[in-house]
Amino acid sequence: MIYFDNSATTKVNDSVLKTYNAASEEYFGNPSSLHKLGLRAYELLETSRKQIAKLMGFKQDEVVFTSGGTEGNNWIIKGTAFKKREFGKHIITTQIEHPSVLNTMHQLEELGFEVTYLPVDKTGHISADDLKKAIRDDTILVSTMAVNNEIGAIQPIHEIANVLKDYPNISYHVDSVQAIGKNIQDKFMDPRVDYYTFSGHKFHAPRGIGFIYMKEGKQLEPLMAGGGQESNLRSGTENTPAIAGMAKAIRLLKEDEAKKADKMEQLKEKLVAHLKTMDNVHVFSQVADNFAPHIICFTIDGVRGETIVHTFEDRDIYISTTSACSSKKGLESGTLKAMNVRENVATSAVRVSLDESNTEKEMDEFIKNLDEIHDHFQILN
Structure with a gap:
């Protein structure tokens, strides 16, 4: 089997799974309980928070646990909108955001907020420059992704942050779900950013766990009301075993991160170079400083993306259409549409997404099968 769909989800690391299982067995108490079993679970929870904060360069109380990227994006956007609505109802985002951002924006529009899509x-x-022109007196939030999940484009976070330095009352959120572990911290970590979103299953942690960075002094309206966990910010009993596993996953992720990212970049370079030699193939992911090292988006003219995906699957090779969250709906790539790519091309888009476990041997095998599949469809067309 060749698994090239890591942007959709990653396999849980074996040692992370051991940490998760051990925590489930030994720290099963509720962290909010007063007895010693609860205290032990609470200590593990806070130790994990401290470890994550240190590894990420955050303060311990700036890390708040969630169920993953979708909740994190929803919470930061809605929580900011509801907290700051007396100061304005205008939000700025982009046309290429993840559905958890775009659909949240659509919900807010139904509630009377105005959204500008760059x-x-x-x-x-x-x-x-487009961002600066879009800012209004009633703008309360800017939300952009760090790395586009469909083509891997790294957005100009520092340039955006520089614009927003002149507008300290506008909150800035960055969806960094696809950015962690790719040795590009210098491209998306900026002191002007108020909120970051992270999701554990994108970096070999269990599913259903994630965290947000919430800059010290910032405020969000809670979306989850209940027992007041996470400093009254996000109620609900914390998933302590998954949190401990996520802390372990981040520690492993940070080990030799540059070396791992360089390996992904080399595999990407090899595939992109080959794709550019093929007839009737379009490549939308560049080998460049403003593209992530792990995502390659391409099309084969005249062949729908889901057909390509299933043809590879028949050969025990797993890739995806451009976004796992939209792939079953058969939709064209929202990013390619925003880039003014023709619809008949955009519906042919597929995504290869790598991680540090992928090998050159796997890439060679993928390219061999790609050539065969490409030639087969060229004959049919």
Whole structure:
């Protein structure tokens, strides 16, 4: 089996799974309980929070646990909108955001908020100048992704942050779900950012766990009301075993991160170079400083993306259409549409997404099968 769908989800690391299982057996108490079993679970919870914060360069109380990227994005956007609505109801985002952002924006529009969706250029990047022109007196939030989940474009976070330095009352949120562990911290970590979103299953932690960074002094309206866990910010009994596993996953992720990212970049370079030699193939992910090292998006003219995916699956090779969250709906790539790619091309898009476990041997085998599949469809067309 060759698994090239790591942007959709990653396999839980074996040692992370051991940590999860051990925590489930030995720290099964509720962290909010007063007895010693609860205290032990609470100590593990806070030790994990401290470890994550240190590894990420955050303060311990700036890390708040969630169920993953979708909850994190929903909470930061809605929580900011509800907390700051007396100061304005205008939000700025982009046309290429993840559905958990775009659909949240649509919900807020139904509640009377106004949203500006910034366009992208032909490479899938937004313009800081466009952002500056879109800012209004009633703008309360800007939300952009760090790495586009469909083509891998790294957005100009520092340029955006520089614009927002002149607007300290506008909150800035970055969806960094696809960015962690790719040795690109210098491209998306900026002191002007108020909130970051992270999701554990994108970096070999269990599913159903994630965290947000919430800058010290910032406030969010809670979406989950209940027992007041997470400093009254996010109620619900914390998933302590998964949190401990996530802390372990981040520690492993940070070991030799540059070396791992370089390996992904080399595999990407090899595939992109080969794709560019093929007839009737379009490549939308560049080997460049403003693209992540793990995502390659391409099309084969005249062949729908889901057909390509299933043809590879028949050979025990797993890739995806451009977004796992939209793939079963048969939709064209939202990012390619925003880039003004023709619909008949955009519906042919597929995504290869790598991680540090992938090998050159796997890439060679993938390219061999790609050539065969490509030639087969060229004959049919």
